[in-house]
Amino acid sequence: MDKFEKLQGIAAPMPLINIDTDMIIPKVFLKTIKRSGLGVNLFDEMRYNNDGSENPDFVLNKPQYRDAEILVAGDNFGCGSSREHAPWAIKDFGIKCVISTSFADIFFNNCFKNGILPIVLPQEQVDTLMKDAEKGANARMTVDLEAQEITTSDGDTIPFEVDAFKKHCLLNGLDDIGLTMEKATAIDTFESRSAQSRPWV
Amino acid sequence: MSPKTLYDKIWDAHVAHQAEDGTCLLYIDRHLVHEVTSPQAFEGLRMAGRKVRAPEKTIAVPDHNVPTTEGREDPAQMTEESRIQVQALDKNARDFGIHYYPVSDIRQGIVHIVGPEQGWTLPGMTVVCGDSHTATHGAFGALAHGIGTSEVEHVLATQTLIQKKSKNMKVEITGKLNPGVTAKDITLAVIGKTGTAGGTGYVIEYCGEAIRDLSMEGRMTVCNMAIEGGARAGLIAPDQKTFDYVQGRPHAPKGAQWEAALAWWKTLYSDDDAHWDKVVTIKGEDIAPVVTWGTSPEDVLPITATVPNPEDFTGGKVEAARRSIEYMGLTPGQKLSDIEIDTVFIGSCTNGRIEDLRAAAAILKGKKIKDGIRAMVVPGSGLVRAQAEEEGIADIFKEAGFEWRLAGCSMCLAMNPDQLQPGERCAATSNRNFEGRQGRGGRTHLLSPAMAAAAAITGKLTDVRELM
Structure with missing residues (x-):
């Protein structure tokens, strides 16, 4: 997995609440058997018109946000399906950090497995960052995972919380499966105990 | 001993390892797999030279992509991409030695209907699947939830998930x-x-x-x-209802094991x-019979209500409601029971079981759907379909003018050929009314099977109580 340490980049504002996984990556693009190449279809139905042309009003089609690496979004981002295609598409587009007041549980976990940092902040601070993001390409935010701090384009800093284990994995680009396999003895023990206590499983 | 919730009890029975910060390895009793969220996970195993740790606890069935029309065993009925996904699951199931119900098997169906039907889902278990509607299995007192593809790979390799308690x-x-x-x-x-x-x-x-x-x-x-x-x-x-449902199913415990299981289940x-x-x-x-008016499942009102005004909401919901109402082609103040529909979809892991079909058939019996309405019923599994045929329910649907389909996820998420056209309005028994969910530009109103049947008869969203 790619490491996430410190990111300085353009933030795109998406104040809409309940941005769901069907908006992030519509199901027609779930038929792939690969993880890559989905960035071109990120937010497909909002980003492109019915004839396939770009919708110039959509934030990521605006010249100042085409290279956005941070997304500031409304409440409950990523609700809906478990499809990891959603974070795959976000990552493939080039976005590595999403900031909102809340995230859907499965999407939130999926981000961490793909080197994306989802940050939860109170409404007031999301509003501040949304305003900052609306300034466009001149407004570059900095997200420092080690320090757990966001710096706005004006130099103001906003601290954020992150689970210590998830932070450790992101900072070091660690593979979960490898880490769990180091605990194989514990799993073996659980399985043999369980075979006695719950043999029907 | 301190008092516990059901969730506490199931959680405690499945912690294989706990780190100092509370991060746990939760042991997974059943892993259900379908064709859309698993190919990258199996590919990951292959690349790392890993095996499936517990193939006997892993059950796969294709459901999202499969056509629901006759003759679908012929791969030519699928688009090339769908065919590749289904064939990948065929191969992965074979290569890794996991339980498998292929399209040709009468037991095939939506993964969340097949699991309980076959007795894979039992009380007190942990059940996961790369699908958010895994929550379904919680009806048995099993801790069941959806996971992403990276977690699918993690469970395949280790039979555990890294979790913190909710x-x-x-x-x-x-x-x-x-x-x-x-x-x-x-x-x-x-x-x-x-x-x-x-x-x-x-x-x-x-x-x-x-x-x-x-x-x-x-x-x-x-x-x-x-x-x-x-x-x-x-x-x-x-x-007792749970135990009666489970007993005798193909993979439910039997004899002394049934008795031991039952003794534990009664403590849950x-x-x-x-x-x-x-x-x-x-x-x-x-609680009244309800329908959704917008593009989020929270946009729900009794059928007797009217389309809300966005200004009635606060915060971000004002703009979201405005966008929803425009997308849905509705007018604030319009009676929900005046909304005319084009299509009716009965099925999905939410409402594709035998009782759902019975409830719809009870409303449809001896009636016809309104001229011009496209109506389809997609049983949740081949076995549900067979039972409905045996009970005469299939005939009621067909005589009313419904298409009687084969099992799959179908128009719930429209990954197969069953899709809405832009602007087409559907009364659906499924679970999501998101923009584009049932097809780009499609408009979805969520409701119960009985309400869907009522809508099919009148051609508009209808209070089912008027037809009872």
């Missing part, structure tokens, strides 16, 4: 339901009250007389949509003085 939320539905009100109305009414993020960070236990009165099918409908309320999982404590309930982080109570008698 908070406990109790949703109590007291008293009796009025006639015409179903499990679907309960689960939508709860989301209408709590919002789609109201359950975030929680595992919900549904309880109360109205929940106890539901059949297992109804309980599965309620738990299925726990995820639409943002919860990690929904649970219902197992009782929340203790009287257990701690709840959040409690929501709704009177059963206050």
Whole structure:
């Protein structure tokens, strides 16, 4: 997995609440058997018109946000399906950090497995960052995972919380499966105990 | 011993390892797999030279992509991409030695209907699947939730998940339901009250007389949509109805093992003085037959209501409601029962079980759907379909003018050929009304099977109580 340490980049504002996984990556693009190449279809139905042309009003089609690496979004981002295609598409587009007041549980976990940092902040601070993001390409935010701090384009800093284990994995680009396999003895023990206590499983 | 919730009890029975910061390795008893979210996970195993740790606890079935029309065993019926995904699952199931129900097997169907039907899902288990509607299995008092593809790979390789415990939320539905009100109305009414993020960070236990009165099918409908309320999982404590449903199923325990299992299952309930982080109570008698008007499952109102005005909301919901109403082609103040529909879809892991088909057929019996309406019923599994045919329900649907399809996810998420056209309006028994969910530009109103049948007859959203 790619490491996430410190990111300085353009933030795109998406104040809409309940941005769901069907908006992030519509199901027609779930038929792939690969993880890559989905960035071109990120937010497909909002980003492109019915004839396939770009919708110039959509934030990521605006010249100042085409290279956005941070997304500031409304409440409950990523609700809906478990499809990891959603974070795959976000990552493939080039976005590595999403900031909102809340995230859907499965999407939130999926981000961490793909080197994306989802940050939860109170409404007031999301509003501040949304305003900052609306300034466009001149407004570059900095997200420092080690320090757990966001710096706005004006130099103001906003601290954020992150689970210590998830932070450790992101900072070091660690593979979960490898880490769990180091605990194989514990799993073996659980399985043999369980075979006695719950043999029907 | 301190009092525990049902969730606490199941959690404690499955912790294989706990780190100092509370991060746990939770052991997984059943891993269900389908063709859309698994190919990259199996590919990951191959690249790392890893095996499936517990193939005997891993069950696969193709459901999302499969056509629901006759002759679908012929791969030419699928688009090339769908065919590649289904064939990848065929190969992965064979290569890794996991249980498999191919398209040609009568037991094939939607993964969340097949699991319980075959007795794979049992009380007190942990059940995961790369699909958010895994919450369905919580109806058995199993801790069941959706996972992403990286976690699918993690479970395949280690039979565990890295988890932190969620908070406990109790949703109590007291008293009796009025006639015409179903499990679907309960689960939508709860989301209408709590919002789609109201359950975030929680595992919900549904309880109360109205929940106890539901059949297992109804309980599965309620738990299925726990995820639409943002919860990690929904649970219902197992009782005699649960045990009766499970007993005798192909993979349920038998003999002495059944007795041992039953003894443990009977301890699976929340203790009287257990701690709840959040409690929501709704009177059963206050729940009406409901429909959704917008593009989020929280946009739910009784069928007797009118389309809301965006200005009635606060915060970000004002703009979201405005966008929804425009997308849905509605007008604030319009009566919901005046909304004309083009299509009716009965099926999905929410409402594709035998009882759902019976409820719709009871309304349709001896009637015809309105001219010009496209109506389809997609049973949740081959076995549900066969049972409906045996009970004469299939004939009622066909005589009313419904298409009688083969099992699959179908138009719930429209990954197969069953899709809405732009602007087409559908009364659907499925679980999501998101923009584009049933096809680009398609408009979805969620409702119960009986309400869907009523809409098919009149050609508009209809209060089913008028047809009872």
